[in-house]
Amino acid sequence: xxxxxxxxxxxxxxxxxxxxxxxxxxxxxxxxxxxxxxxxxxxxxxxxxxxxxxxxxxxxxxxxxxxxxxxxxxxxxxxxxxxxxxxxxxxxxxxxxxxxxxxxxxxxxxxxxxxxxxxxxxxxxxxxxxxxxxxxxxxxxxxxxxxxxxxxxxxxxxxxxxxxxxxxxxxxxxxxxxxxxxxxxxxxxxxxxxxxxxxxxxxxxxxxxxxxxxxxxxxxxxxxxxxxxxxxxxxxxxxxxxxxxxx
Amino acid sequence: xxxxxxxxxxxxxxxxxxxxxxxxxxxxxxxxxxxxxxxxxxxxxxxxxxxxxxxxxxxxxxxxxxxxxxxxxxxxxxxxxxxxxxxxxxxxxxxxxxxxxxxxxxxxxxxxxxxxxxxxxxxxxxxxxxxxxxxxxxxxxxxxxxxxxxxxxxxxxxxxxxxxxxxxxxxxxxxxxxxxxxxxxxxxxxxxxxxxxxxxxxxxxxxxxxxxxxxxxxxxxxxxxxxxxxxxxxxxxxxxxxxxxxx
Numbered sequence: 001x002x003x004x005x006x007x008x009x010x011x012x013x014x015x016x017x018x019x020x021x022x023x024x025x026x027x028x029x030x031x032x033x034x035x036x037x038x039x040x041x042x043x044x045x046x047x048x049x050x051x052x053x054x055x056x057x058x059x060x061x062x063x064x065x066x067x068x069x070x071x072x073x074x075x076x077x078x079x080x081x082x083x084x085x086x087x088x089x090x091x092x093x094x095x096x097x098x099x100x101x102x103x104x105x106x107x108x109x110x111x112x113x114x115x116x117x118x119x120x121x122x123x124x125x126x127x128x129x130x131x132x133x134x135x136x137x138x139x140x141x142x143x144x145x146x147x148x149x150x151x152x153x154x155x156x157x158x159x160x161x162x163x164x165x166x167x168x169x170x171x172x173x174x175x176x177x178x179x180x181x182x183x184x185x186x187x188x189x190x191x192x193x194x195x196x197x198x199x200x201x202x203x204x205x206x207x208x209x210x211x212x213x214x215x216x217x218x219x220x221x222x223x224x225x226x227x228x229x230x231x232x233x234x235x236x237x238x239x240x241x242x243x244x245x246x247x
Numbered sequence: 248x249x250x251x252x253x254x255x256x257x258x259x260x261x262x263x264x265x266x267x268x269x270x271x272x273x274x275x276x277x278x279x280x281x282x283x284x285x286x287x288x289x290x291x292x293x294x295x296x297x298x299x300x301x302x303x304x305x306x307x308x309x310x311x312x313x314x315x316x317x318x319x320x321x322x323x324x325x326x327x328x329x330x331x332x333x334x335x336x337x338x339x340x341x342x343x344x345x346x347x348x349x350x351x352x353x354x355x356x357x358x359x360x361x362x363x364x365x366x367x368x369x370x371x372x373x374x375x376x377x378x379x380x381x382x383x384x385x386x387x388x389x390x391x392x393x394x395x396x397x398x399x400x401x402x403x404x405x406x407x408x409x410x411x412x413x414x415x416x417x418x419x420x421x422x423x424x425x426x427x428x429x430x431x432x433x434x435x436x437x438x439x440x441x442x443x444x445x446x447x448x449x450x451x452x453x454x455x456x457x458x459x460x461x462x463x464x465x466x467x468x469x470x471x472x473x474x475x476x477x478x479x480x481x482x483x484x485x486x487x488x489x490x491x492x493x494x
Contacts, residue, residue, distance in 0.1 A: 069494025088493035190491045194441075194459065194484040208469070212441065212484070213457050237441040237459070244437045246335035247316030 011197060022061035027070060030081055030223050037184050041079045042069065069187060070223070084184035084223075086174060090216055090233040091139070093192065095241040097144050104146070109204065110136035110167035113155060120152045123219065123230035131155040133162060138204055146239070148204045151231040157183050183228050188220040194237060201234055213239035267302060268309035274317060276363035277328055278471050284431050288318065288326045301339050316434060317470070331431035331470075333421060337463055337480045338386070342438065342488040343393050351393070355413035356451065358384035360402060367399045370466065378402040380409060385451055393486070395451045398478040404430050435467040441484060448481055459484035 026047070035041055042050075042061075048058040062079060063073045073079050091104060114134050121128040132152045139147040153161070160180045170176040177183045192214060199209040213234045220229040273294070282288055288309075289297075295305040309326060312318045320326050338351060360380050368375040379399045386394040400408070408426045417423040424430045439461060446456040462479045467476035 085493050126298070184492065188493045190493070192487070192489045192491070194461070194487045214441070240439070240441045242439045242489070244439070246332050246435045247433065 018053070019057050019060035019066060022051060022057060023064040023068075024177040025051065026061060026065060026072045026203075027068075030070060035081050035176075037081050037083045037223075039081055040077075041081065043078075048106055057182060082186065084174065084186050085188060086172065088188055088190070090149065090190075090218075090235070093170040093190075093214065093216055093237045093242050094146065094235050096141050096144075096239050103171065104142075106169070106171040107138045107140065107167060108135060109138050110134070111162075111166055113162060116152070120230065122229075123217075124152055124154060126154055133158050135166075136204075145205050147233055148201055149231055149233045151229060153229055157181055157228060162225060177228075184222055185220045185228060186223050188218055188229075191217045192242070193217070195234070197234060205234070205236065214240040253357060265300070266304050266307040267311060269298060269304060270303065270311040270315075272298065273308060273312060274315075277317060278339065282328050283442075284328050284330045286328055287324075291326075292334075312370075329433065331421065331425060331433050332435060335435050335437070336436075337394055337396065337465075337482070339395065340437075340461065340463060341482050341486045343388050343486050345390075350418065352387040353416070354385045354387065355382060355416060356385050357381070357411055358409075360409060363399070367477065370464075370474075371399055371401060371476045373401055378435050380405050382408075382413075383451075392452050394480055394482045395448055396478055396480045398476060400476055404475060424475075431469055432467045432475060433470050435465055435476075438464045439489070440464070442475055442481070444481065450460040452481070452483065461487040 001033065029035065041047065044055060044058050044062065047062075048055045053061075062071065066073060069082060071079055072082050073240065074219075089104075112134050113131055116124065116126055116128055116130045116132045118128050120132060121130065124130075124132065126132070135149075135151045135153070137149040137151065138145050145238060151236050155162075158177075158181050174185045193216075195213055195215045196210045197205065197207060197213050201213075202209045202211055214233075214237050216233040218229065218231040218233070219227050220231070222228050252259075256259065276282065281428065288294065291302060291305050294309075295302045298305065300308075309318065313320060316329060318326055319329050336351075359381050360378055363371065363373055363375055363377045363379045365375050367379060368377065371377075371379065373379070380402050382396075382398045382400070384396040384398065385392050386396065402409075405424075405428050421432045424432060440463075442460055442462045443457045444452065444454060444460050448460075449456045449458055454460075461484050463480040465478040465480070466474050467478070469475050
């Protein structure tokens, strides 16, 4: 991409603040793959010269991208495109018995390619009927089931996960998504609510049907803002615990 | 306080990074009342000269205090001591029927001076038996009770609240704490969990005894780090909703 094209991207959005438009132009370069996740950005001086803006404007644009979580500054090293989030474990919403330091096991209970229902299509932002991969995953602590996760992934991105034995999958999914499918999850939104377990859900968690549960619905997004995962996680409401600090 | 005393505060903490010790010295000046909430700090150059440190060290110390929420930078205006948090309404954890823009009413149901029980003493960080003010407050939306809040305040700080008719109190408590009692809440930690309502709690909320509820336990702190409020808020679990974004 030439510097005149970069400039055009800035000028095109006349209604936007100059540095916000500039941030969008830089984001577009990241999304286009010019600087892959983990790579360093050129110096602020060089970027300012390329985009023909003042150094102060470029700094504000970069600050905005830091706030948005696209890039990060590492003191004394430079500015880098973020690798994506590691997971944001659902376990952070719960306190199960036995020390919190234990690594939970992961068991894929079901894996199937299905057509997206209306609800799944809305959650994933695809057309109803589109092929999606449905996974039912159980998380266990000390052999005891604690969380039941139902997740849907667009099949065009996640076809490699339809092959091989899921017993060999990593406990942390996002690094595996990146390695096997080239999908980097950069942002996730968790919506926490309350509900009761259906009989099949309760059976997986070794609880009674209609037992109170907390439901966490997650939408996860890649660099381009595409929704790449929709997930419902259920766990015993009595084990729910979350801390929020306000300053 | 002379500049040699400021310096002594820095040198005393030899194990700490220089700018972290400097941040503590600045915090001590704020806590001592040298710069009240809302006031502007002197320029970075002046502060650096007073503390006999490089400008870069002073900037890092100020950055740390911004991160800690003690001060804030207002673009083009300067650096200010924060006024404290406005409230962090418990309503952000719930979705009740009828548009979310409505201002909830507040009704003080009970107000009494009591001796701190063991649990209250632990929550507030005072000795058991210390005099505390107990408030039971109901929040209503469109005349419908939605949240029940039980709060405890150390009586030595909040004596002015034992006088007058609480019907005239503001719906937002923290600005009133500041105005009437000179207590600025600078940090609050909310612990969210699940429970069931006792019969008296349920009666206030017009629900059945043993109805599932979400319990938010809050500890609120002033500038010095003293716990100035301990509060339990209960609301219908079915109305619970909270969103967390990970980037």
